[in-house]
Amino acid sequence: MAILEGKRVSSEIKLQIIEEINILKKTTGKVPGLSVVIVGENEASKAYVKSKDRMASELGIKSNVIEFDENISSDKLIQKIIELNENDEVNGILIQLPLPKKFNTWEILDNINPDKDVDCLLPINLGMIFLNRTTIFPCTPAGILKILDFYNINVSGMNAVVVGRSFIVGKPIATMLTNKNATVTICHSKTKNLADHLRRANLLISAIGRPGFISEDMVKEGSILIDIGINYINKKDDVNEYCVESQIKKFDRKGYAITGDIHKKAYKKASYYTPVPGGVGPMTVTMLMYNTLQLFKKKQNLLK
Amino acid sequence: MAILEGKRVSSEIKLQIIEEINILKKTTGKVPGLSVVIVGENEASKAYVKSKDRMASELGIKSNVIEFDENISSDKLIQKIIELNENDEVNGILIQLPLPKKFNTWEILDNINPDKDVDCLLPINLGMIFLNRTTIFPCTPAGILKILDFYNINVSGMNAVVVGRSFIVGKPIATMLTNKNATVTICHSKTKNLADHLRRANLLISAIGRPGFISEDMVKEGSILIDIGINYINKKDDVNEYCVESQIKKFDRKGYAITGDIHKKAYKKASYYTPVPGGVGPMTVTMLMYNTLQLFKKKQNLLK
Numbered sequence: 001m002a003i004l005e006g007k008r009v010s011s012e013i014k015l016q017i018i019e020e021i022n023i024l025k026k027t028t029g030k031v032p033g034l035s036v037v038i039v040g041e042n043e044a045s046k047a048y049v050k051s052k053d054r055m056a057s058e059l060g061i062k063s064n065v066i067e068f069d070e071n072i073s074s075d076k077l078i079q080k081i082i083e084l085n086e087n088d089e090v091n092g093i094l095i096q097l098p099l100p101k102k103f104n105t106w107e108i109l110d111n112i113n114p115d116k117d118v119d120c121l122l123p124i125n126l127g128m129i130f131l132n133r134t135t136i137f138p139c140t141p142a143g144i145l146k147i148l149d150f151y152n153i154n155v156s157g158m159n160a161v162v163v164g165r166s167f168i169v170g171k172p173i174a175t176m177l178t179n180k181n182a183t184v185t186i187c188h189s190k191t192k193n194l195a196d197h198l199r200r201a202n203l204l205i206s207a208i209g210r211p212g213f214i215s216e217d218m219v220k221e222g223s224i225l226i227d228i229g230i231n232y233i234n235k236k237d238d239v240n241e242y243c244v245e246s247q248i249k250k251f252d253r254k255g256y257a258i259t260g261d262i263h264k265k266a267y268k269k270a271s272y273y274t275p276v277p278g279g280v281g282p283m284t285v286t287m288l289m290y291n292t293l294q295l296f297k298k299k300q301n302l303l304k
Numbered sequence: 305m306a307i308l309e310g311k312r313v314s315s316e317i318k319l320q321i322i323e324e325i326n327i328l329k330k331t332t333g334k335v336p337g338l339s340v341v342i343v344g345e346n347e348a349s350k351a352y353v354k355s356k357d358r359m360a361s362e363l364g365i366k367s368n369v370i371e372f373d374e375n376i377s378s379d380k381l382i383q384k385i386i387e388l389n390e391n392d393e394v395n396g397i398l399i400q401l402p403l404p405k406k407f408n409t410w411e412i413l414d415n416i417n418p419d420k421d422v423d424c425l426l427p428i429n430l431g432m433i434f435l436n437r438t439t440i441f442p443c444t445p446a447g448i449l450k451i452l453d454f455y456n457i458n459v460s461g462m463n464a465v466v467v468g469r470s471f472i473v474g475k476p477i478a479t480m481l482t483n484k485n486a487t488v489t490i491c492h493s494k495t496k497n498l499a500d501h502l503r504r505a506n507l508l509i510s511a512i513g514r515p516g517f518i519s520e521d522m523v524k525e526g527s528i529l530i531d532i533g534i535n536y537i538n539k540k541d542d543v544n545e546y547c548v549e550s551q552i553k554k555f556d557r558k559g560y561a562i563t564g565d566i567h568k569k570a571y572k573k574a575s576y577y578t579p580v581p582g583g584v585g586p587m588t589v590t591m592l593m594y595n596t597l598q599l600f601k602k603k604q605n606l607l608k
Contacts, residue, residue, distance in 0.1 A: 106435075106437065122431070123427075123429075123430075123432045123435055123437070124428040124431055125431065126430075126431035126435065127427030127429065127430040127431030127434065128431075130427070130430045130431065130471060130475055130479075131410075133410065156494055157494050157495070157496050159496075165482055167434060171482070175434075175475070178490050178492070181492070181494040183490070183491055183492070183494070183495040183496070183501065184489065184490055185487065185489040186487070187487055188485070188487070190460055190461050190485040190487070191461070192463075192487070197487065
């Protein structure tokens with residue numbers, strides 16, 4: 001069993017991005033720009049936005065974070081999006097989700113210029129994935145493909161089982177794997193006999209959000225396990241049951257730890273697996289930066 | 305084993321369309337309009353276009369067929385599409401596919417106003433299916449759902465296996481079934497051990513295009529078989545092997561017959577199946593008319 005070190009892949013891609021931006025800055029006199037819009041006081045969202053802002057700065061991307069009070073009207077928010085659409089220095093626009101409940105999310109998001117849809121969640125951009133006409137993907141699925149590429153794993157002919165059908169992870173990664181010649185099954189909350197499906201998977205991708213839910217007996221010997229789950233654990237017993245050694249130590253220091261959807265005992269049956277933390281997680285923000293760079297290059301007609 | 309009589313479902317929907325258009329004509333003073341563009345001399349395409357034009361007229365849809373010589377330039381063809389986009393009497397624009405090889409198909413199709421994309425094949429409209437935000441679907445998948453609805457078949461929790469990953473049938477029906485809570489697997493030419501997948505299907509949808517390819521031993525007892533294949537047979541031995549009784553008689557009269565992808569011997573294991581002919585086939589053109597009506601109603605703000 002080999003570890004798919006997303007953290008390492010992420011570091012390599014970040015170095016490539018820095019290098020490429022340096023060159024582009026010299027040739028075009030410009031750098032990619034990312035605008036992140038956050039509405040309301042969700043602490044988790046604020047932390048994500050902060051880490052995105054920080055990474056953008058590290059990589060040479062011009063980042064600006066626009067914060068709004070929860071009381072802002074839909075019209076004002078849309079007006080800001082239109083302003084960002086028209087701003088030539090902005091290549092990617094990200095509206096941090098979830099928006100506060102009073103908003104109709106799509107009524108807001110549909111205003112983003114599809115050429116600046118850095119999260120790749122607008123219908124036209126998802127449709128382009130469906131039609132296999134694009135190389136820009138939502139960040140987490142894009143990160144999964146980068147990890148597989150890095151380790152020279154060819155999915156053609158594999159049975160892939162995706163657990164979760166969100167439009168941010170499950171559905172796009174399923175379509176992307178179908179386009180790469182895998183035979184893909186999407187499972188979800190209404191699936192019957194989930195374990196039977198999982199046991200047939202050469203490639204198992206889990207985006208459920210339940211700690212250790214996928215147990216040793218549910219995975220196939222020699223399979224590849226990709227874990228999108230990031231689950232917070234704050235009970236000592238649970239930490240010992242679900243978390244890897246480094247997280248157990250973290251719990252002793254900080255009182256919490258994280259773990260994935262796939263139980264650590266299942267790892268030994270796998271040929272490859274992504275750990276939590278350090279697997280797919282670190283790829284997501286990196287791919288946001290990667291997408292910002294792609295959109296910048298697309299605008300400069302530099303995208304192959 | 306019960307027959308899913310697409311022909312009958314199609315007839316009922318046609319009656320509903322006629323009735324609704326009559327009412328809309330009185331209330332709005334307008335009728336839905338469909339424009340079909342055909343380029344070149346493909347005989348099969350010409351026959352399809354003719355049948356579409358005829359059915360539109362029968363149902364009270366204002367249809368016009370625009371024929372171009374294969375020598376027309378892309379620019380001229382695009383100019384015609386823009387003209388149709390601007391024509392208020394045209395609710396649906398259909399470019400008959402395949403276009404002659406000299407054309408870049410998407411370079412042409414991408415010019416259709418998405419609100420007039422009656423075949424539902426533009427990225428934005430496929431993306432809306434992906435996001436479960438629409439009730440307008442490509443014609444063949446739409447026809448499949450109508451048949452299942454008509455016979456009160458609820459796919460929630462079923463294992464559905466779709467064979468074929470085209471953007472016209474396989475991928476959209478897979479997404480639509482996922483949205484309806486089925487657990488869906490898409491198989492295709494690169495799938496290994498196809499029969500193993502098929503034998504697990506409660507609902508099997510085949511869009512392969514090979515006569516009788518799916519044999520009795522590949523289908524599950526009690527399953528629902530949906531056959532999209534329309535395969536022409538012109539050898540006596542093949543007709544006897546693959547075709548149903550009425551088609552064997554047709555062969556004796558006309559020298560050809562049609563059959564589906566699913567072998568007739570497999571029918572007896574099914575709880576329901578769509579025959580060929582008379583199953584999904586008759587639904588496709590009917591759903592084109594249905595979509596034209598939907599787009600008309602959408603434009604008049606009458607779509608629920």
